[in-house]
Amino acid sequence: MATSSSGSATKAISLFLKDIKSEFRTRYAINAIAMFAVVTVFAISFAIKGTGLSTELQASLLWIVIYFSSLSGLAQSFVKEEESKTAMALRLYAPAEVIFAGKLLFNLVLLFGLNLITIPLFAIFISFEVASYPLFFAILLIGSTGLAVVTTFVAAIISKASVKGALFAVLSFPLILPLLVEAISGTKKAMTDGIAFGAARMEIQVLLSYLVIMVVLSFLLFEAVWND
């Protein structure tokens, strides 16, 4: 017999688990993200040919690789639903906030998975060295979460468009720019010897504020974006 269950969190986890299952069976986004990250890091490695890069340049390259790798894969969560025509059933059965939360959770896992690939590759091939691990991981955690929120929201907007790739980059870049600037600045400080955690207080505050604003705006606007 059917039993009525669950609040929005349980429903969102059901959607997240469905996406994980689908992804492992189709490799729709994982391959795109992983290949982009690996190829980019190798391309940079060959281009610099062992030349030492400044911490500023290393931090910038790290976030550029994370940003463009995420662009190549995170939009798929919504694009796939529209292209395979499963979005209609999803609209009929799941509330909008559940869909956004489930897709965000999935994109967060993908993005943290991307970080697990990118950072060791950077350490090996670009001689990327971190001085303050707590600060580095704090910046990475908040920055990646903000990146996932914005890309998930923009992915929902572009999923019905015909020129998805170009539109995704055009719409997401202005929204992501403040996050990238602060994340690069914070990462650079985390790579500098003798810098205390508190030295990046401003970057962390800006990143956290950005994250809160984007989460609130995304949940408020998603229903209109998804249903219209």
Place this chain on the structure above:
Amino acid sequence: MSLKLTIDGLAKEFPGRPVFSDISAVVEEGRRLVITGPNGSGKSTLVRILCAFNRPTRGSVGFEIDEKKLTHLEIRPHIGLVSPDMVLYDELTAIENLSFFAEVAGHRFEIPELERRLENIGLAGRGRDFVGSYSSGMKQRLKYCLALLREPEILILDEPTANLDERGKGLVDDIIRSHHGIVVIATNEKAELFYGDQFIRLGD
């Protein structure tokens, strides 16, 4: 329970092309509305508007359950939809599809119950197969299983017997005749016009 579907002065235009205009109807519990018309006359568009997937250019659609008016989004949990535009996940099994949609809608079904429902719709023993391996007729049967899963008050069927064999058409006949709420059927098949108590003819 009393049910009422009110379509009032509905019109839809795409840029530079009117699809239909001035569509009105009141459908009450136990009645069947058949939407018919040639290809491109807007049957599927009207179905999408009834399900609140598209907005009309003019006019409105209202649903009342026990005299309580529902907003266009509140109506969705009361709708069971079968449509060529609605596709289930090929990479999931039939049982995984049914469980997933039930869970995100706030219900939970035990697997034996889902297997029993699949058996009722002619998919006995195929619940653990990937939907991608199904024939188009089996996929259509699975859509019926999903549409009926939460016992909806309003059943909306766009091309209800598409891809079905004679036994499948018999199942659909049983489903339509035994449904106690409102049934909306969009079709071009002459045999399906006989289900209608009320009609909307598009493209006249």
